[in-house]
Amino acid sequence: MRVLLIGGGGREHALAWRLVRDGADVIAAPGSDAIAELARTAAIDPAGTGELIELARRERVELAVVGPEQPLVDGLADALRAAGIPTFGPSAAAARLEGSKADAKAFMRRHEIPTAAAELVRDPADLSAALRRFSQPPVVKADGLAAGKGVTVASSFAEAEQAARACLERDRFGAAGRQVVLEQRLTGQEVSLFAITDGTRFALLAPAQDHKRLGDGDAGPNTGGMGAYAPAPVFDSDVRERALASIVAPTLAGLRAEGRPFVGVLFVGLMIDADGLPQVIEYNCRFGDPETQAQMFGLRTPLLGTLVDAAHGQLRDDELVGDPAAVVGMAAAGYPDTPGRGDVIPDLAEVTGLLWCFCSPWLSLPLLGPVM
Ligand code: AMP
Ligand code: GLY
Numbered sequence: 001m002r003v004l005l006i007g008g009g010g011r012e013h014a015l016a017w018r019l020v021r022d023g024a025d026v027i028a029a030p031g032s033d034a035i036a037e038l039a040r041t042a043a044i045d046p047a048g049t050g051e052l053i054e055l056a057r058r059e060r061v062e063l064a065v066v067g068p069e070q071p072l073v074d075g076l077a078d079a080l081r082a083a084g085i086p087t088f089g090p091s092a093a094a095a096r097l098e099g100s101k102a103d104a105k106a107f108m109r110r111h112e113i114p115t116a117a118a119e120l121v122r123d124p125a126d127l128s129a130a131l132r133r134f135s136q137p138p139v140v141k142a143d144g145l146a147a148g149k150g151v152t153v154a155s156s157f158a159e160a161e162q163a164a165r166a167c168l169e170r171d172r173f174g175a176a177g178r179q180v181v182l183e184q185r186l187t188g189q190e191v192s193l194f195a196i197t198d199g200t201r202f203a204l205l206a207p208a209q210d211h212k213r214l215g216d217g218d219a220g221p222n223t224g225g226m227g228a229y230a231p232a233p234v235f236d237s238d239v240r241e242r243a244l245a246s247i248v249a250p251t252l253a254g255l256r257a258e259g260r261p262f263v264g265v266l267f268v269g270l271m272i273d274a275d276g277l278p279q280v281i282e283y284n285c286r287f288g289d290p291e292t293q294a295q296m297f298g299l300r301t302p303l304l305g306t307l308v309d310a311a312h313g314q315l316r317d318d319e320l321v322g323d324p325a326a327v328v329g330m331a332a333a334g335y336p337d338t339p340g341r342g343d344v345i346p347d348l349a350e351v352t353g354l355l356w357c358f359c360s361p362w363l364s365l366p367l368l369g370p371v372m
Helices: 010-021 048-060 067-075 076-082 090-099 103-109 122-132 157-168 237-257 289-300 304-311 348-361
Strands: 001-006 025-030 062-067 118-121 140-142 151-153 180-183 189-198 203-204 210-216 220-231 264-272 280-284 325-328
Touching: 001 010, 001 048, 010 025, 010 289, 025 048, 048 076, 062 076, 062 237, 062 304, 067 076, 067 090, 090 103, 090 237, 090 280, 103 118, 103 180, 103 237, 103 280, 118 122, 122 157, 122 189, 140 157, 151 157, 189 210, 189 237, 189 289, 189 304, 220 289, 237 264, 237 280, 289 325
Parallel strands: 001 025, 001 062
Antiparallel strands: 118 180, 140 151, 140 180, 189 203, 189 264, 210 220, 220 325, 264 280
């Protein structure tokens, strides 16, 4: 089966690796040097909707898989489907759950899905009064997509106010920050939960934990994620049952009821409190990065058929079984604010050989390969 994979990051590299193992003939757009070692690539930007459709038609693509959030929020999956290309990825209307934190909060309120109390602020003149409604410094979130940098977990009211004013008055994130969500800070353990869905039924990937601080010892600034492992032990059977009943099922039902069924992977960022009660921190409309790298490496069952079934509205409720796996990220100097580009990691072949030896006692041998 020929698959068009849109994107070119580490997440898409892991997806390409998995799909090729499942027998897919993958074309990645734009892909990356690493993906080019596994699959064909086409130098088309994910924003190039017309070119992507042309490529998919020319290559008789049977499934398109959209990796990053921006093209989904911008409607790429709608355009591909309208062109008759079976697509794994939500419509722009469904992807708004990630594209607007205000939309996500309002959605959760409408459908009684557990999440932290929040205030939406559009006018800087309303900020002080909104801040006073919190007893602890709130988390400040730019409403729109901000490349993973739009959230400030403030440790004082002054810091929260500064972060909100940077968005509202100084255009820190441009249009994405013209309104901000102030949210009660939750405590507990975070879990990234992934439901591959056709809009009604869903198949869960191994729940993961990702680690966001740049430095060793959980120090330094927040990043998009420096490492992840799956499964996460905190997500035991009780937590699982609660999360599915109070969050995943009502989210999918709510989206269907609002005429925006979600076809793709619904990524729910959860906070599990000390009593094992899950609340939603955020929704994403795509696979996680770097969670995918761990999940695809550990996955024991094929993924391709599940994505095809979801795209065709024919998924069975399922759980995708995985062996434990972990991924560790390395960052270029200056990351996350001003990362250098083009640095070379020498002796990579030796490192991957070493990882093979290091990992093999824990991971099932047929899945191992030096390509990751
Ligand atoms: P997001 O960009 O929404 O993924 O948020 C980035 C990170 O900020 C999350 O992964 C959490 O670690 C943290 N965060 C977001 N919202 C909250 C909250 N209400 N309470 C505590 N931490 C939060
Ligand atoms: N690792 C978190 C994310 O992909 O948003």
